[in-house]
Amino acid sequence: SQQGEEDPQALSIQEGENATMNCSYKTSINNLQWYRQNSGRGLVHLILIRSNEREKHSGRLRVTLDTSKKSSSLLITASRAADTASYFCATDGDDSWGKLQFGAGTQVVVTP
Amino acid sequence: GAVVSQHPSRVICKSGTSVKIECRSLDFQATTMFWYRQFPKQSLMLMATSNEGSKATYEQGVEKDKFLINHASLTLSTLTVTSAHPEDSSFYICSASGQEETQYFGPGTRLLVL
Numbered sequence: 001s002q003q004g005e006e007d008p009q010a011l012s013i014q015e016g017e018n019a020t021m022n023c024s025y026k027t028s029i030n031n032l033q034w035y036r037q038n039s040g041r042g043l044v045h046l047i048l049i050r051s052n053e054r055e056k057h058s059g060r061l062r063v064t065l066d067t068s069k070k071s072s073s074l075l076i077t078a079s080r081a082a083d084t085a086s087y088f089c090a091t092d093g094d095d096s097w098g099k100l101q102f103g104a105g106t107q108v109v110v111t112p
Numbered sequence: 113g114a115v116v117s118q119h120p121s122r123v124i125c126k127s128g129t130s131v132k133i134e135c136r137s138l139d140f141q142a143t144t145m146f147w148y149r150q151f152p153k154q155s156l157m158l159m160a161t162s163n164e165g166s167k168a169t170y171e172q173g174v175e176k177d178k179f180l181i182n183h184a185s186l187t188l189s190t191l192t193v194t195s196a197h198p199e200d201s202s203f204y205i206c207s208a209s210g211q212e213e214t215q216y217f218g219p220g221t222r223l224l225v226l
Contacts, residue, residue, distance in 0.1 A: 031213055042205055042219035043156075088155060098144055098209055102155045
């Protein structure tokens with residue numbers, strides 16, 4: 001079953017703008033990971049944030065984690081057309097032995 | 113990052129036949145591999161977890177006799193869809209993890225059962 005809820009379901013922005021998407025989950029976690037999927041392709045790992053971390057950066061990506069609210073956000077700054085993809089959060093629960101529960105995903109379209 | 117490959121990338125088969133999908137970790141030893149399926153415009157649903165040398169653990173609702181998983185080595189896991197039917201048509205994705213927490217995903221296999 002899916003643990004995460006993501007919003008928005010879809011996001012359309014112009015190049016140069018920032019894109020923010022949110023993920024909420026239900027159970028306690030070891031870590032939360034964000035992945036990107038281009039249409040019909042596999043998943044690309046973007047960033048992992050552990051339960052004791054609050055914020056993490058990687059290039060144009062910024063991820064926050066609020067375990068008290070059981071939520072995370074992914075910010076893509078200065079978006080590019082190549083960022084067009086679906087973005088998924090996935091949680092690794094503290095009793096799930098590495099199994100990931102995926103959110104429903106946010107479909108991001110960046111227009112030139 | 114680590115590389116995971118899948119073969120074939122797409123397969124079309126007749127109803128009633130069996131299809132084998134391979135998942136390989138190319139540059140690391142994968143102690144655990146996971147199999148997911150994804151329907152169009154939906155998220156990934158975990159089917160099973162396989163550890164090298166032991167039986168796979170299936171998620172609730174996934175038939176272990178229909179989806180046979182073998183993890184014979186630290187770099188190879190196979191998923192066999194037995195007696196495939198049109199409703200088994202889907203995108204099957206594997207992932208592998210080694211010593212790290214990060215799971216690395218294969219490019220997926222698109223199965224179409226006619």
